[in-house]
Every structure is written in structure tokens, then in C-alpha cells.
Amino acid sequence: QEQLVESGGDLVKPGGSLRLSCAASGFTFSDYYMIWFRQAPGKGLEWVSYISSSGSFTNYADSVKGRFTISRDNAKKSLYLQMNSLRAEDTAVYYCARTMVQGVLTPLDPWGHGTLVTVSS
């Protein structure tokens, strides 16, 4: 069964840092692009970042560029999101997701259940 499980969400003060993790199982992790999305309370979905299957290529939404870093460890079948200089507007449930097809950017399936990040003093 293909599964993604996020962890690391927490309450953090503005300007603080947090590292999210996403553990994959049930598929060959190193074959797929991986993506982070977020959803602020009561709001819609926002793409945050994606990383290629090898980790050699990354891309970020303008809203997080320069503050967030996506990475992966294919040996550990894990995806990460290092979040620095956090702001109140970064408060959201963060989801990791996998591309539907190996090796290319495609629609997302499956998704993790999400982890909540709250930025507040």
C-alpha cells in the first residue's frame, strides 16, 4: 500500500525555524518527484515546492523562495522541508504528495494526511 506520513508540525514563534518530514512506503521512492503543498485554515490549496526524483532539481513558490528548502534522502525514503524565517502567514496544514507517474511532474497521488504548522507568538 502506497503511503506518505508527514511529521514535524508544531507551534513556532515568528522568525523561527521548523523541519518537516515525510516518510514514504509501499513504492520505489527514488523514482518519483515529490511535492509539498499547504492549506491555511479555511483556505484553499497552495503549492509550496517540488523536487525531482534524484533531488537534482527543485522549484519553489514565490511566497517561500529563499526561506524554505526542500530535500530528500532516497536511501531513507524520506522527503523534507526546512522552513526558516517563519511568518504568521505560513500557518497551515502541510501536505506531502507524490506524482502519479514516475520521473515527471504530473498530478498528485497519493497524498499524506498533513501536519499542522502554527506560527504565532
Next chain:
Amino acid sequence: EIVLTQSPGTLSLSPGERATLSCRASQSVSTTYVAWYQQKPGQAPRLLIYDASSRATGIPDRFSGSGSGTDFTLTISRLEPEDFAVYYCQHYASSMGYTFGLGTKLEIK
């Protein structure tokens, strides 16, 4: 940047009725890069439709997608109680990442 505008914002229908949800792109896009998702409260999104009209694995055939250019539609032929949720259209491109519409909330009338 491509902006996706979904309408209506809220759709009130009864089980058994037909639902038609619209997604309009700010510029013409390839059908290859258009998808639809369903999200229920407290749950992650679920992929319904990819390539504008192909059903994802396990999606019932009452869900169908259509459209081209700037106008795309998700149709639910006969609503079941479990279909009441929020629906998002999505476009993606390697240079721009993923873009979502603001969603259509399908609620029970």
C-alpha cells in the same frame, strides 16, 4: 502566471441530481496539465481526474471531466451522499509548479 477561476463558489444540490463545476484558466492551457481533486473536511485531497478527462484509479464513472483551451468542467452525473465536498481544479507546469483554483463547495440542499 496562470490563474484558475472556479464557479460557482458554492453549489447546493440534492442527492441524485447532476452537478456541473466550472474551471476557467486565464490563458489557454494544454489538457494534459489539468486535473481535478476532491477534498472532504479533515482529509487530504484526492485525485479524481487527470489530463482533463481521464479518471484516476478507483474513481467511479459518475465523475467525468471535459474541456479544452481555457474552459474545463467536472461533471458528477448523479450525486451520492459521499460526493458532497470541496472540489479543486489544478494546472501544473515545470516552470510554474502547481496552481489551484479557489474551489467549489458542493453542499447538500
